[in-house]
Each structure stands twice: as C-alpha cells, then as structure tokens.
Amino acid sequence: MNVVNKIGGIMDVLGNNMATNMTFADMRDLASNYRSARNDISTYQMAGRGTMIDGTYYQIMSDDEVTKAHDMITEFGSRDNES
Numbered sequence: 001m002n003v004v005n006k007i008g009g010i011m012d013v014l015g016n017n018m019a020t021n022m023t024f025a026d027m028r029d030l031a032s033n034y035r036s037a038r039n040d041i042s043t044y045q046m047a048g049r050g051t052m053i054d055g056t057y058y059q060i061m062s063d064d065e066v067t068k069a070h071d072m073i074t075e076f077g078s079r080d081n082e083s
Helices: 004-018 024-033 035-040 063-082
Strands: 048-051 056-060
Touching: 024 035
Parallel strands: none
Antiparallel strands: 048 056
C-alpha cells in the first residue's frame, strides 16, 4: 500500500511531462494487485545515438536495433500467451 500513497506525489513530479487515460482508481488497482509482477521483470536498453533536431533531443536507432527490440517484445508476448 506504500506505493498507492505515493502516486499523488509521483503525478506531481511528472506534471505536464506525461499523459494518461488511466483513472486514479486504475492506477491504485495496478499498484495494489500487480505488486508481484516486479519479480518477473526483464529490461533491455536499445542502443543508438542521440542527436538534437530543432531543439528536440532524439535517440536514433538502427533498423536492426528496432527489429531486435520488436522480436524480443513479440517473443515475450507469445510466451505470455502459452501460460
């Protein structure tokens, strides 16, 4: 429940830097009911190069890197459906 109490503070910090269509109740439900999901997390950082275009920073990835990430997501999704 500690996470649920911090959601308001997290939203204050994020401010106008994020948008969501989730209600507070949806966020509370995720924080409360999916806590054990953090025990089964995989991470991957895409390789690329940063560049500034018209004052906005972009991370540029090669087609191979995008394909690799796509394949990893697809494989993860199909693994989930087998359960």
